[in-house]
Amino acid sequence: MRKQLRLSGSGGQGVITAAIILAEAAVSEGKQAVQSQSYGPEARGGASKSEVIIDDERIYHPHVKTPDFVLAMTQKAADKYFHDLNPDGVLILDDDLVPNSPDFKNIIRVPITKLAVEKLGKALFANIVALGVIVKVTKLVDFETIKKSVATRVPPHTVEQNMTALQLGFDAV
Amino acid sequence: MSARLMQGNEAIAEGALAAGVRFFGGYPITPSTEIAESLAKLMPKVGGTFVQMEDEIASMGVVLGASLAGKKVLTASSGPGISLKQELIGYAAAAEIPAVIVNVQRVGPSTGQPTAPSQGDVMQARWGTHGDHSIIVLSPWSVREAFDIAVKAVNYAERFRTPVILLTDEIVGHLRENVELPAEVEIYPRRTPKTSRAEGYEPYTPDDDLVPNVANFGEGYRIHVTGLIHDETGFPSGSPKVTREAIKRMNDKIARAEDIIEVHQEFMDDAEFAIVSFGGTARTAYEAVLNVRKRGLKVGFVRLITIFPFADKVIRKLAGKVKGLVVAELNFGQLVNEVERAVAGQCPVKLCAKYDMTIFEPEEIEQSIDELIAEVNGNG
Numbered sequence: 001m002r003k004q005l006r007l008s009g010s011g012g013q014g015v016i017t018a019a020i021i022l023a024e025a026a027v028s029e030g031k032q033a034v035q036s037q038s039y040g041p042e043a044r045g046g047a048s049k050s051e052v053i054i055d056d057e058r059i060y061h062p063h064v065k066t067p068d069f070v071l072a073m074t075q076k077a078a079d080k081y082f083h084d085l086n087p088d089g090v091l092i093l094d095d096d097l098v099p100n101s102p103d104f105k106n107i108i109r110v111p112i113t114k115l116a117v118e119k120l121g122k123a124l125f126a127n128i129v130a131l132g133v134i135v136k137v138t139k140l141v142d143f144e145t146i147k148k149s150v151a152t153r154v155p156p157h158t159v160e161q162n163m164t165a166l167q168l169g170f171d172a173v
Numbered sequence: 174m175s176a177r178l179m180q181g182n183e184a185i186a187e188g189a190l191a192a193g194v195r196f197f198g199g200y201p202i203t204p205s206t207e208i209a210e211s212l213a214k215l216m217p218k219v220g221g222t223f224v225q226m227e228d229e230i231a232s233m234g235v236v237l238g239a240s241l242a243g244k245k246v247l248t249a250s251s252g253p254g255i256s257l258k259q260e261l262i263g264y265a266a267a268a269e270i271p272a273v274i275v276n277v278q279r280v281g282p283s284t285g286q287p288t289a290p291s292q293g294d295v296m297q298a299r300w301g302t303h304g305d306h307s308i309i310v311l312s313p314w315s316v317r318e319a320f321d322i323a324v325k326a327v328n329y330a331e332r333f334r335t336p337v338i339l340l341t342d343e344i345v346g347h348l349r350e351n352v353e354l355p356a357e358v359e360i361y362p363r364r365t366p367k368t369s370r371a372e373g374y375e376p377y378t379p380d381d382d383l384v385p386n387v388a389n390f391g392e393g394y395r396i397h398v399t400g401l402i403h404d405e406t407g408f409p410s411g412s413p414k415v416t417r418e419a420i421k422r423m424n425d426k427i428a429r430a431e432d433i434i435e436v437h438q439e440f441m442d443d444a445e446f447a448i449v450s451f452g453g454t455a456r457t458a459y460e461a462v463l464n465v466r467k468r469g470l471k472v473g474f475v476r477l478i479t480i481f482p483f484a485d486k487v488i489r490k491l492a493g494k495v496k497g498l499v500v501a502e503l504n505f506g507q508l509v510n511e512v513e514r515a516v517a518g519q520c521p522v523k524l525c526a527k528y529d530m531t532i533f534e535p536e537e538i539e540q541s542i543d544e545l546i547a548e549v550n551g552n553g
Contacts (some may be wrong), residue, residue, distance in 0.1 A: 020349060025180045027351040033178065035349040041203070041287045061452075061535055062348055138207040 002055040003140055004064040007130075008081045009073030009094075011039055011048045014127030018071075019050035021131060025141040025149040026054045034059045047076065054140055069138050071130055072103070073112070078102055090137055093128070108137060110172050116165060125165040130156075132169020143170060179352045180192055181233065181319045181345040182249075183480045186277055188212035188323025189247045191358045194273070195221035196244040197234035200228055203287045204343040206276035208249040229254035233261035237270050240306055240543040241398060245327055249275035252294060253284060255301065262336050263302030264424065269377070269385060270412060271330035272362075273323070275339040277346035278452075280530055284490035289530035290343035292452055292503040296337045299481045305420050307427045310338045310481040312452040313345055314437075316354045322478070328361035332429055334384050340480060345451025352415035363389070370394060374404040376422075422508060435478035436487045438467065442472030446546060447491065449512055450501040451477040458501050459535060461538035472542055480508070488515035497549050499541045501533060521549060 005022070007015040015039045021034040032055045040046030068089045072078035075098050080104045082091050091104050095111040110133050116125040128150060135146045136149040147166060154162045179187075189197075209225065216223040218254045222239070226232040226276065229250050236246040250258065253454050255276045265436055276363075278294045282284035294301075298310040309329050313322040319341060326337040330459050364386045368374045375386045376396050385405075388394035402416045410416070427433070437455075440462055440506035441447065450458040455476040462474045477484055494500065499519050500509040509524045516522055525541035 008490065019189075020178070023349055027176055027178045030176075033349075033351055035178070036344075039288055060456045061351070062350075062456060063532060063534070065534070083354075104336060 002053065002057075003069075003138070004067045004099045005052045005054075005069045005134070005138070006049065006064050006067040006081055007070070007071045008047075008049045008077035009051070010077070013048065013073050013075070014124070015048055015071070015073060016050040018131045018134075019052050021149045022134065022148040023052050023054070024153065025145045026052075026116075028149060029141055029145055031056060032059055034062045036062045047080075050080065069134065071134060072098055073109070073126070073130065074098065075100060092130075092133055092137060094130075096116050101164065108133075108173060110169070115168050115172060120161055120165055120166055123133070125161060126164035127173070128162050129169035130165040132171075133173055136170045138173050176351040176353050176411040178349050179316050179350045181218045181313070181316045181341065182206055182207035182277065182347065182353060183211045183248070183339070184316045185323045185339065185346075185355060186215060189273065189327060190215055190219060190221075190325035190353075191320070192245065193326040193360050194245045194277065194327055195219065195248045196239035196325040197248065197427065198224050198226050198232045198239070198246070199248050199250065200226055200232050202229075202251045202254045204279055204404055205249045205254075206250045207346070208275060208277070212247075225424070229257040230261065232455060233274070235256040236272050237261060237265055240270050240272050243392070245271070245331065245363070245535065246471050247275065247327070248421070249277065251279045251448075252281040253276050255294065255297065261303040263306055264306060265336040265367075266306035266335070267304075267400050267402070268398045269334040269387060270336075270398075271334050271468065273326045273330050278340065278342040279526070280387045286530050287359040288343070290453065290503060290532055291528065292342050293501070293507070294340065294455060295480065295504065298340045300370050303345050303425065306449065307424045308336055308338060308481060309427060309433065310340050311478060312340045312480050313478070314455040314476060315345065315450055316350045317354075318350060319345055320352065320354055324358045328359070329433060331361045331363055332384070333430070334364065335427060340452070342453045342454070344456070345545060348453070366394060376407045376408050377457035378405045379422060379426075383422050383429070401414065413484060422514070433479055433545045434482065434484050434487065436484050437474075437476040437478055438491075439472040439474040439492065443471050444495055445471040446497050446499070446542060447473035447475050448497050448501055448538060448542065449475045449477070449488070449498075451480060454501055454503050457533040457535055458538055460535040461542065465536055465539055465542055468476060470542065470546065477508070483511045483515065485515045488512055489517065492516040495520055497521040497523065497545045499523045499538065499545055501529050501538050501541065502533065512550070521545065523548075
């Protein structure tokens with residue numbers, strides 16, 4: 001069963017890293033996955049988007065057509081990327097960074113960045129908090145699997161904080 | 174080895190190492206930088222050398238020097254950097270120095286759109302440097318194939334003592350997907366002299382396959398390397414005969430090797446029409462073929478893995494069997510001219526072009542097929 005996700009925000013928020021970790025988790029569970037990305041020439045601040053397709057069959061065309069899940073970490077991303085959502089899909093918004101909800105039926109608002117700042121002292125962990133939210137909402141991979149994938153990908157001295165971030169997101173919905 | 178998520182650029186680095194590349198010289202540029210990044214980490218672990226040079230020209234120069242000294246070499250860049258490398262790519266062709274040049278294509282011309290995908294460097298890959306040079310150009314469509322093609326590119330560079338362009342695109346270069354890499358690959362070793370100095374060894378005397386067994390620098394042979402047309406001694410010659418024979422041999426050594434022409438064909442048994450594509454675009458073309466087949470249209474899939482030498486015979490043969498071809502490429506129209514040349518009027522050839530920073534959607538290629546079918550059947 002094909003599932004399509006789009007993670008969007010602005011450069012530096014870590015949406016591409018989050019997408020890579022999610023795709024790695026899917027692959028480690030024996031699924032097929034492709035992850036692609038698009039971003040501007042800026043190192044930080046420009047629009048940033050990453051897409052993940054997870055399937056049991058081989059995936060050819062690498063771009064998401066009708067996403068089942070969209071994460072938006074900025075108002076601009078929310079306004080731009082909810083249009084082609086599957087009507088039964090889910091739009092996940094950062095509660096503080098996306099003040100205005102787009103006109104869509106299934107919206108989940110989570111104070112993703114606020115949780116990262118308040119509980120871990122850094123907005124840097126927002127993408128891992130978001131990953132916790134995504135795993136809970138989408139049920140695409142096991143929580144134990146995503147924990148392993150995060151631990152493998154992040155710098156060793158930050159594993160503990162990242163595990164907390166993941167749990168924060170998972171428990172927030 | 175179990176499956177893992179890997180990026181196309183990383184797979185190129187892994188493939189190059191597996192094929193025996195032990196020297197990388199480069200200068201970072203989006204969307205090729207991950208190749209350099211990967212090799213900066215991996216190369217020292219296998220005792221190889223990674224060097225970031227001051228620019229792309231020097232990067233090309235340093236890999237040619239390392240190759241002459243006996244190393245298998247790689248450099249990687251994108252459009253603007255590949256343009257800068259052209260003079261020394263020609264030098265590598267003329268002096269017959271094995272080297273692999275990776276081009277992860279982005280939108281051009283000039284600085285263009287640095288982070289956006291394109292396939293606009295097809296003809297540059299063939300004719301970017303001046304003169305009647307020969308060259309090999311290969312293009313992968315998946316992360317796993319990026320590994321395989323990197324191995325092949327290195328092997329062909331060594332076998333033919335030629336520059337080989339690994340022409341990928343941002344689509345494949347930046348794509349991550351699950352791969353299982355082979356534990357071992359077939360390696361073509363560096364060619365070595367068959368005669369000693371005492372027997373009158375001349376570095377540019379061609380072997381039976383028309384390729385010379387040029388000795389590595391520092392191994393006791395007297396070698397002279399030049400971009401001037403040279404005779405079998407390696408020293409310049411002003412002779413019309415030497416010039417004619419040098420240019421002919423340089424082209425023939427690759428043209429006669431038909432085993433390097435690889436074309437991936439599927440759904441061709443009953444095909445009345447076919448889509449020709451390559452690289453990242455072929456992934457979308459494949460999905461387009463699956464979609465139109467669901468509608469009952471007999472459409473085949475043709476993907477060029479070897480872009481140059483161009484698969485003239487394959488295309489000519491299949492053009493005789495189908496009613497028309499669509500060429501899908503992420504540029505203003507380049508490969509289509511090669512296809513038309515090979516088809517030689519046997520069937521209509523329709524271009525499906527795109528050059529707006531975004532990749533094709535399957536529907537766009539399907540529309541071209543529908544239009545072609547309507548035109549051929551007289552309903553257009």
